[in-house]
Amino acid sequence: MAIKDLFQKELKVVNIGLESFKESLDQCRAPSVQVDWRPPLAMDAAVIGAVRAASETIARANAQAVAKVLAARPYLIGLEKALDAVPGMKKNLLLHAGPPVTWERMCGPMRGAVMGALIYEGLAKTPEEAGKLAQSGAVEFAPCHEHSAVGPMAGIISPSMPVFVLKNEENGNLGYCTLNEGLGKVLRYGAYGPEVVKKLKWMETVLYPALKKAVAKLGKVDLKNIIAQALHMGDEVHNRNRAATSLFYRAVAPAIVRTAPDAETAAQVLEFINGNDHFFLNLSMPASKVSLDAARGVASSSLVVAMARNGTDFGIQLSGTGDEWFTGPAPVPDALFFAGFTKKDANPDIGDSAITETNGLGGFAIAASPAIVQFVGGNAADAVNYTRRMYEISLAESASYQIPALDFRGSPTGIDAIKVVEKGIFPVIDTGVAHREPGVGQVGAGILNAPAEPFQKALAGLAKKLGRNQ
Amino acid sequence: MAIKDLFQKELKVVNIGLESFKESLDQCRAPSVQVDWRPPLAMDAAVIGAVRAASETIARANAQAVAKVLAARPYLIGLEKALDAVPGMKKNLLLHAGPPVTWERMCGPMRGAVMGALIYEGLAKTPEEAGKLAQSGAVEFAPCHEHSAVGPMAGIISPSMPVFVLKNEENGNLGYCTLNEGLGKVLRYGAYGPEVVKKLKWMETVLYPALKKAVAKLGKVDLKNIIAQALHMGDEVHNRNRAATSLFYRAVAPAIVRTAPDAETAAQVLEFINGNDHFFLNLSMPASKVSLDAARGVASSSLVVAMARNGTDFGIQLSGTGDEWFTGPAPVPDALFFAGFTKKDANPDIGDSAITETNGLGGFAIAASPAIVQFVGGNAADAVNYTRRMYEISLAESASYQIPALDFRGSPTGIDAIKVVEKGIFPVIDTGVAHREPGVGQVGAGILNAPAEPFQKALAGLAKKLGRNQ
Numbered sequence: 001m002a003i004k005d006l007f008q009k010e011l012k013v014v015n016i017g018l019e020s021f022k023e024s025l026d027q028c029r030a031p032s033v034q035v036d037w038r039p040p041l042a043m044d045a046a047v048i049g050a051v052r053a054a055s056e057t058i059a060r061a062n063a064q065a066v067a068k069v070l071a072a073r074p075y076l077i078g079l080e081k082a083l084d085a086v087p088g089m090k091k092n093l094l095l096h097a098g099p100p101v102t103w104e105r106m107c108g109p110m111r112g113a114v115m116g117a118l119i120y121e122g123l124a125k126t127p128e129e130a131g132k133l134a135q136s137g138a139v140e141f142a143p144c145h146e147h148s149a150v151g152p153m154a155g156i157i158s159p160s161m162p163v164f165v166l167k168n169e170e171n172g173n174l175g176y177c178t179l180n181e182g183l184g185k186v187l188r189y190g191a192y193g194p195e196v197v198k199k200l201k202w203m204e205t206v207l208y209p210a211l212k213k214a215v216a217k218l219g220k221v222d223l224k225n226i227i228a229q230a231l232h233m234g235d236e237v238h239n240r241n242r243a244a245t246s247l248f249y250r251a252v253a254p255a256i257v258r259t260a261p262d263a264e265t266a267a268q269v270l271e272f273i274n275g276n277d278h279f280f281l282n283l284s285m286p287a288s289k290v291s292l293d294a295a296r297g298v299a300s301s302s303l304v305v306a307m308a309r310n311g312t313d314f315g316i317q318l319s320g321t322g323d324e325w326f327t328g329p330a331p332v333p334d335a336l337f338f339a340g341f342t343k344k345d346a347n348p349d350i351g352d353s354a355i356t357e358t359n360g361l362g363g364f365a366i367a368a369s370p371a372i373v374q375f376v377g378g379n380a381a382d383a384v385n386y387t388r389r390m391y392e393i394s395l396a397e398s399a400s401y402q403i404p405a406l407d408f409r410g411s412p413t414g415i416d417a418i419k420v421v422e423k424g425i426f427p428v429i430d431t432g433v434a435h436r437e438p439g440v441g442q443v444g445a446g447i448l449n450a451p452a453e454p455f456q457k458a459l460a461g462l463a464k465k466l467g468r469n470q
Numbered sequence: 471m472a473i474k475d476l477f478q479k480e481l482k483v484v485n486i487g488l489e490s491f492k493e494s495l496d497q498c499r500a501p502s503v504q505v506d507w508r509p510p511l512a513m514d515a516a517v518i519g520a521v522r523a524a525s526e527t528i529a530r531a532n533a534q535a536v537a538k539v540l541a542a543r544p545y546l547i548g549l550e551k552a553l554d555a556v557p558g559m560k561k562n563l564l565l566h567a568g569p570p571v572t573w574e575r576m577c578g579p580m581r582g583a584v585m586g587a588l589i590y591e592g593l594a595k596t597p598e599e600a601g602k603l604a605q606s607g608a609v610e611f612a613p614c615h616e617h618s619a620v621g622p623m624a625g626i627i628s629p630s631m632p633v634f635v636l637k638n639e640e641n642g643n644l645g646y647c648t649l650n651e652g653l654g655k656v657l658r659y660g661a662y663g664p665e666v667v668k669k670l671k672w673m674e675t676v677l678y679p680a681l682k683k684a685v686a687k688l689g690k691v692d693l694k695n696i697i698a699q700a701l702h703m704g705d706e707v708h709n710r711n712r713a714a715t716s717l718f719y720r721a722v723a724p725a726i727v728r729t730a731p732d733a734e735t736a737a738q739v740l741e742f743i744n745g746n747d748h749f750f751l752n753l754s755m756p757a758s759k760v761s762l763d764a765a766r767g768v769a770s771s772s773l774v775v776a777m778a779r780n781g782t783d784f785g786i787q788l789s790g791t792g793d794e795w796f797t798g799p800a801p802v803p804d805a806l807f808f809a810g811f812t813k814k815d816a817n818p819d820i821g822d823s824a825i826t827e828t829n830g831l832g833g834f835a836i837a838a839s840p841a842i843v844q845f846v847g848g849n850a851a852d853a854v855n856y857t858r859r860m861y862e863i864s865l866a867e868s869a870s871y872q873i874p875a876l877d878f879r880g881s882p883t884g885i886d887a888i889k890v891v892e893k894g895i896f897p898v899i900d901t902g903v904a905h906r907e908p909g910v911g912q913v914g915a916g917i918l919n920a921p922a923e924p925f926q927k928a929l930a931g932l933a934k935k936l937g938r939n940q
Contacts, residue, residue, distance in 0.1 A: 232841035233713050234703040234874065243703050246716035250744045253723050254737040263733065267724040274720045370874035371702040380877045404704065404840035405875060407850045 041421045041452055043459065050463035051418060054300060057466075058320075058418065061301035065319040066395040066414035069303075069359065072291030073169040076221040076283060079179075079212040083159035086147050086176050090159065094118075095144040097155025097352045098310025099325040103134050103141065107311030107347050109190025112438025113154035114139075116192030120200050121158050127192055127439075145306050146323070148293065149176040150285045150352035153188035153434055154311070161200070162208035166223070166286045171294035177286035179203055179211070182276040188351075189434045189441040210269045214255035221251055223287040226280070227361065228400045231411070236369040237284035238353055238362030239376060239430050239445055244280035249273050285352060288359035295319050295414075302462055303395060304415040307358050307427060307450060311350035311434070316454045318417055321461045328453025335433045335446025336377045345443050347436040354429050354450075360398050360413030363428035363447065364390045368403045368411075376430045376445045386428045386447070387412065393419040393427065417458045426450045511891045511922055513929065520933035521888060524770060527936075528790075528888065531771035535789040536865040536884035539773075539829065542761030543639040546691040546753060549649075549682040553629035556617050556646050560629070564588075565614040567625025567822045568780025569795040573604050573611065577781030577817050579660025582908025583624035584609075586662030590670050591628050597662055597909075615776050616793070618763065619646040620755045620822035623658035623904055624781070631670070632678035636693070636756045641764035647756035649673055649681070652746035658821075659904045659911040680739040684725035691721055693757040696750070697831065698870045701881070706839040707754035708823055708832030709846060709900050709915055714750035719743050755822060758829035765789050765884075772932055773865060774885040777828050777897060777920060781820035781904070786924045788887055791931045798923025805903045805916025806847045815913050817906040824899050824920075830868050830883030833898035833917065834860045838873045838881075846900045846915045856898045856917070857882065863889040863897065887928045896920045 013032035015022045025032040051058065082089050089095075094117055096110060106114070115130035118139070124130035133139060144151045151157055157178055166175040181199060185191040215221065226247045233243030253270055260266035273279050292305045301319035308315055315327040330348035337343070356362035366372060367387035370380035384405055390412040391397070397410030415427055426449035433444040483502035485492045495502040521528065552559050559565075564587055566580060576584070585600035588609070594600035603609060614621045621627055633646040651669060655661040685691065696717045703713030723740055730736035743749050762775045771789035778785055783797040800818035807813070826832035836842060837857035840850035854875055860882040861867070867880030885897055896919035903914040 229712075232704050242699075243713060243716070246713070246720055249723075250716055250719055250740075253719075254740045254744065257727055257733050257737040257740065260733070263727050263730070263736070266733070266736075267727040270720075270724045270727065274724065374878075380875055405850055408844075 041424055041456055043421060043456060047460045047463040050466050051459060054466045057300045058302055061298050061320060062303050062395050062414075062416060065295040065298040065301040065303040068171065068295040069291050069414050070396055070398060071170050072224070072294055074175075074223045074287035074290050075167050075169055076164055076215060076223055077167045078165045078215055079162055079208060080165055081159070082157050082161045082163050082176070085163060085165055086149055086157065088147050092138060093140045093142060093159070095142055095147055095149055095151065095155070095157040096310060097144060097151050097153065097350060098308040099313050099315030099327050100143055101141070101310045101312055105312050107350065108436045108438045109347050109350060109434040110154045110156075110311050112190030112192050113156040113187045115438065116187045116196050117156045117158040119192065120197045121160055143308070144352055145308055145317070147176070148174055148289070150289045150355050151178060151188070152180070152281055152285060152353045153351040153432060154190055155352050156187060160204060162204055162212075164283060164286060166283075166290050168290035168294050173290055173293050175286040175290035175293065177282045177289075179207060180276060180279045180282040182272075183278070183442070185441055189432075190438045191441045192439055206265060207269055207272060210256055210260050210265060211252070213259035214252050217255040217259050218252065221248070223283055224400055226251070227284060227287060228402070230280075231365055231368040231401055232404055234369050234371050236356075236362050236365045236372060236430070237280065238356040239432065240369050240372045241280040241284065242277040244284060245273065245277050248280050248283065281353065284361065285355050288355040288361060291359050292355065297322070300462075300466060302417045302459070304358055304417055307354040307415075307429070308352045309349040309354065311347050314349060314451050314454055316417070316450075316458055318458050318462055321458065321465055324461055326454045326457035326461055328451045328457070331448055331451050333431055333433050333446040333448040334377075335444035336375065337433070337444035338442070341435070341443035345435050347434045349429070349431060349448060350434055351431065353431065354427075357427055357429050358415060360394065360401060360411040363430045364394070364413070365401060365403060365411040366428070366430055367405050370405070372430065376447050378447065389425060390428060392423055393425050417455050417462070420455045421459050426452065426455075511894055511926055513891060513926060517930045517933040520936050521929060524936045527770045528772055531768050531790060532773050532865050532884075532886060535765040535768040535771040535773040538641065538765040539761050539884050540866055540868060541640050542694070542764055544645075544693045544757035544760050545637050545639055546634055546685060546693055547637045548635045548685055549632055549678060550635055551629070552627050552631045552633050552646070555633060555635055556619055556627065558617050562608060563610045563612060563629070565612055565617055565619055565621065565625070565627040566780060567614060567621050567623065567820060568778040569783050569785030569797050570613055571611070571780045571782055575782050577820065578906045578908045579817050579820060579904040580624045580626075580781050582660030582662050583626040583657045585908065586657045586666050587626045587628040589662065590667045591630055600662075613778070614822055615778055615787070617646070618644055618759070620759045620825050621648060621658070622650070622751055622755060622823045623821040623902060624660055625822050626657060630674060632674055632682075634753060634756060636753075636760050638760035638764050643760055643763050645756040645760035645763065647752045647759075649677060650746060650749045650752040652742070653748070653912070655911055659902075660908045661911045662909055676735060677739055677742055680726055680730050680735060681722070683729035684722050687725040687729050688722065691718070693753055694870055696721070697754060697757060698872070700750075701835055701838040701871055702874055704839050704841050706826075706832050706835045706842060706900070707750065708826040709902065710839050710842045711750040711754065712747040714754060715743065715747050718750050718753065751823065754831065755825050758825040758831060761829050762825065767792070770932075770936060772887045772929070774828055774887055777824040777885075777899070778822045779819045779824065781817050784819060784921050784924055786887070786920075786928055788928050788932055791928065791935055794931055796924045796927035796931055798921045798927070801918055801921050803901060803903050803916040803918040804847075805914035806845065807903070807914035808912070811905070811913035815905050817904045819899070819901060819918060820904055821901065823901065824897075827897055827899050828885060830864065830871060830881040833900045834864070834883070835871060835873060835881040836898070836900055837875050840875070842900065846917050848917065859895060860898060862893055863895050887925050887932070890925045891929050896922065896925075
């Protein structure tokens with residue numbers, strides 16, 4: 001058919017590639033279909049070759065690894081001081097969110113949180129003194145993730161802080177997370193003023209013993225059950241935890257009442273939890289952590305077992321590549337900013353909370369949480385589309401965590417780094433945004449995609465291992 | 471164009487009427503479109519004429535009436551014994567769900583609940599004795615709705631029962647409802663055994679004083695706010711109240727702890743509420759009642775201010791027709807039946823709970839509650855379609871009660887009896903189903919449409935009033 005004949009007939013256009021071509025056709029009212037396709041990421045041919053050659057081995061390893069994630073049964077089994085419970089914790093160690101980072105490379109809010117934690121620990125009297133101490137080398141830093149722990153935003157865990165103790169009863173492994181401080185001026189967003197430290201002390205001396213006794217009385221709290229219910233109640237348990245917090249509150253309140261030293265203490269503890277719809281975040285994160293830690297160490301698996309950000313770098317770990325971190329610069333989120341703030345104020349992405357997405361929750365389950373778009377931007381249809389897209393890069397669908405709006409389809413679970421690179425589809429994360437300066441706090445919330453670089457590096461790392469495995 | 475030419479071209483079919491024609495075309499793969507249209511209900515020409523002639527007057531009246539519904543601000547302001555609070559309550563009076571009904575015409579579960587209430591009141595010792603007393607004429611019966619009250623299922627309110635006291639702070643009117651007993655063998659489903667009466671006594675002696683003191687300490691509880699939040703959390707506050715119950719629990723727990731005589735009592739009260747996700751139903755119903763009662767008595771208005779069922783008759787009231795009930799036989803719901811039960815066991819539709827639908831909640835807001843289809847049948851898309859259809863017969867959209875899945879569109883609020891009759895679209899109600907025999911209890915839950923007859927009669931009643939108004 002001659003080309004001129006083509007243009008004399010009614011055109012039926014299929015566009016592959018840049019959507020702007022389709023937009024031009026739309027303006028001319030020419031019917032066209034956009035193929036949802038992106039070019040694969042540029043990768044070294046040897047890496048691609050190694051991964052392709054091992055595709056069957058990888059598929060078997062991934063099936064084994066993701067089965068561990070799906071089978072996980074996370075329970076809250078108690079509360080302890082970090083020093084007494086977190087493996088490897090010591091008096092001069094501070095744990096932080098994301099991959100390893102030195103004081104010199106730490107972002108503003110993480111520095112702020114470190115200073116606040118040193119004051120809280122009584123190791124410094126002023127922020128200046130704390131800054132000098134942090135810089136001196138006398139304080140050690142390590143990622144939460146390397147100590148079976150996770151922390152939201154700056155994610156600082158210091159020795160005196162109380163932590164939730166979780167157990168994956170299917171696999172036997174433990175996990176840890178601090179207690180959520182609420183909103184406003186809080187340590188995890190880099191605030192370190194006297195009111196921040198005062199609240200942390202109240203949490204240590206009133207909230208912690210009350211919750212510890214209540215959980216001891218209950219024996220354990222089934223977090224998988226609460227999360228599953230919360231997904232039916234509009235939470236994605238990353239940025240929206242109102243339902244999960246409510247269900248947790250209902251579960252523990254009678255025990256708090258029975259074990260508290262007096263009614264007023266019990267009432268204050270209940271009011272603290274009731275005042276903070278994010279309270280459950282510090283349980284959904286370690287629930288995800290203990291689920292994913294069970295899947296670590298499966299040779300040849302491209303399953304992502306951690307995505308974490310320290311506010312400077314975005315890092316991931318794969319099941320098949322041991323303890324190695326693969327990192328790239330953390331992106332700055334597009335966000336709904338609070339009044340008076342803009343993207344210029346925003347710190348690059350920070351926090352271990354992307355462990356929820358790694359576990360098929362958060363942005364991956366955002367279709368279960370249409371109301372969250374009021375907090376992070378977009379509309380209800382966007383939320384459904386984000387989740388639909390995540391099935392493309394996931395290895396499985398959860399049997400427990402369901403999306404009502406998709407007729408109870410299981411949440412997309414278990415990110416395959418190979419699919420991410422091949423399809424150029426990046427994990428969607430919905431997140432809080434910290435001010436880039438220490439001491440300010442939260443400035444907004446939004447949605448972002450994980451950057452490409454860590455996934456490209458991770459695949460290269462996996463290819464290297466595959467070479468050794470063969 | 472000759473008819474034979476028509477069939478030689480590609481057919482584009484628009485089908486009006488029976489969907490089976492379209493289904494045949496679908497089977498032949500002939501493209502066709504079904505017009506969503508039903509013939510109007512058969513109505514007396516004089517009635518239609520009177521309503522059409524007054525259409526502007528009716529439109530003004532309806533705007534005024536529905537504005538009252540939208541503006542309502544329902545608060546829980548206290549708890550009292552029914553005898554001390556409910557207007558017109560007396561020692562030998564039992565209130566019941568739905569339009570008026572005599573003992574002779576009462577369905578099985580309502581008779582069972584009456585017998586249980588008479589034993590609970592100490593007026594009879596055995597079910598037989600209670601039955602005789604009920605039959606004797608010594609006990610009077612009246613609809614809850616005629617005493618500013620509502621009751622789920624059988625809806626029995628006896629003089630000693632504690633009731634929530636609600637106030638519509640916008641309009642000043644009060645409303646009343648008993649406390650929800652939970653699931654299993656309960657009075658509202660027609661059970662009357664010793665365990666039923668024992669639980670009612672516990673509610674009167676332990677739960678009621680604790681909640682009364684707690685609400686007194688709080689002053690009031692904003693129910694509109696809780697309902698609005700619950701719609702963002704997967705409730706429609708008729709058959710799904712898990713989120714609203716959670717939020718209410720969070721709001722009152724600290725006050726219960728502070729005012730209870732001891733920790734154990736506080737814990738038991740919290741456990742009772744925590745054990746019953748329907749607890750808030752007995753607050754969403756009177757919240758709807760006080761919202762709609764404010765819209766009563768607007769001359770010429772075709773706004774439905776009550777839909778209620780006594781298990782024998784389905785009755786409605788209009789704003790413009792005073793206290794008159796327009797009734798027809800109550801339909802038997804199609805339902806998801808509990809194991810061992812079928813539609814043969816089901817009692818016809820029963821309860822005042824359709825007051826939630828009358829207020830734009832329940833079946834009207836079911837698109838906010840995709841998870842409810844697991845309880846009442848269907849899939850998530852059905853839930854969205856039910857709500858969409860209800861906009862067709864509603865006068866307004868709520869500013870406060872939003873549907874996240876419809877991008878926060880306001881819930882369809884304020885049923886126009888004229889639209890119902892003209893369009894042949896009937897209010898969708900999602901409801902619990904009682905066994906038809908007294909003493910058994912709940913056998914399922916499902917979705918049904920309100921029957922035509924009450925709406926046809928109501929329109930005739932309105933036409934008569936219009937004649938008098940002119």
